[in-house]
Each structure stands twice: as C-alpha cells, then as structure tokens.
Amino acid sequence: MIDILLVDDSEADVMLTQMAFEEARVANRLHVARDGVEALEFLNREGPHHDAPTPDVILLDLNMPRMNGLEVLAEIKKEDSLRNIPVIVLTTSQAEADVWRSYNLHANAYIPKPVSLPNFLDVVRSFENFWLAVVKLSPKNYNPNAHSES
Template identity: 60%
Template sequence: MKPIDILLVEDNPADIMLTEEAFAEADFPHRLHVAHDGLEALDFLRQQAPFENAPTPDVILMDLNMPRLSGLETLDVLKEDSALRHIPVIVLTTSRAEQDIWRSYNLHANSYIPKPVTLSEFVEVIRTFQTYWFATAALPPRQQP
C-alpha cells in the first residue's frame, strides 16, 4: 500500500503532537503534513512558497479554531475552488457545538469528528478514520481524468 498524504491544519502544538503520536500508533503508511492555520493550508494546497513541492493530500484534517483564517473560513475557500474541492475535508476539533457541526456540513465538510481527550481514544479514532477513508471509501484519484 502506498503512503497516504494527509494535511493536518492545526495551530495547537500539543494537538499536533497528539495527532502525530496517534498516527504513529495506528501504524499504516502515511505522510502527515502540517499547516498551522488556514492561510498556510491554502499556500500548501496551491503549492505556493514555501510549499512549491508539496503533494496534493488525499485528505485534509481541519481544526476550526485557528488564527488568521479559521477552519470554517478555510473550508469555505476550499470548497469554492474547483482545483481543491474534490479533496475530502474532515473537521477534527474540540468543538461539539451544534452550530459548528451544522456550519461545517453546510460548507461541505465530508465528516465532523470531535477530538478525543486521551491518546488511546485518539488512536482508536485514527484507526477508524484509516479503515473508513483508506480501506472502505473510494477517494478521488490524485490526477483528474
């Protein structure tokens, strides 16, 4: 199985580290790329400096509460961009607020996952994520026909 490219859009260093640990524990071939806010994520996705050689991710994990450009604002821009809208976006956030869930799905998020608190719960979420998105669901090909 070839490695899966995942873009994590997250500003909290502790949550980045927890996500990295959970992916390492889940043990499947992947490359985790990190953007620290929505503007950096857009630069990565559009392969703008300093990300000229960035791969197009197979999936995006997006926090909602970030500086400069929030997750919801970033999601709105992504889903309006014909070159990027095909990339599945999974909101991964601490918010369990119904309004955030509704707004995320109204902006065409593909899934909404509240962040687990412990590493073991996080690992289980990542394993479930991996099974669904990379073993069950059919992702769009990296190159459009």
C-alpha cells in the same frame, strides 16, 4: 501511501495526531499547516510549499488564528482543483452551530477530538479503517475532459 494534510495550530494536538498515526501504523505522509493561511498556501503550492503534494485527505481544526477552519473549508470547496479532496473536521468544538456550518460548507465528516490518548487512537484507527481502507478516494490527477464515459 497517502498524503494527509493536518491543519491545526496546537502543537500538542499536532504531536498527539502524529503519535496516534504512528501507533495506529497508518501508511501515510502527514503534512502540517499551523493555520488556515498556511493551509491555503500548501494547497495552492505557494511560497515555501511550491512543491507540496496534493493531499488525499485534509484533517481540519476549526479554531485557529489568522483564518479559521470554516473559512478554509469555504475556500477549499469553492476551488475546482480542491473541492474533491475529502475534508474531515477534527476539532474540540462540539457546538451544534459548528457542526451545522461545517456540513453546510460541504465537510465530508465532523469528528470531535477526544482528549485522552487511548480515545484519540481509537478515532485514528477508525479514520484509517474507513477513509484509507473502505473509501475510494478521488484520483489526484484525473482530468474529466481527457476521459469520456461510455
């Protein structure tokens, strides 16, 4: 079981993502932050998120109020405690500038959101197959200072 943080302000996209994960039978706990400010509160365990788990993967929309996805990505990647969490940009934007900026800020992948449910299900299945079955995710509580390589 993995923890996924979905950062998206669109109720319709959140519901579609939840349906897609249920349909694809991805073994996960899907947590939702409705904008970038709430995402950082979740990640830093602030306010109502004081007992939030550290997510294994973050699905990040770019176009959000208060703090957009690129600003959130920049904050995540500059924090030692967060930078190893894979961030997959999942957004409707296909603008080359957004793709370039996302990778320049060290996004781990950039996936344009499909508009149809069947295509969205395909994306979630691909996400599941790659990120949850093939990739070895960073351990959550690993302390490199407590371990020595031989």
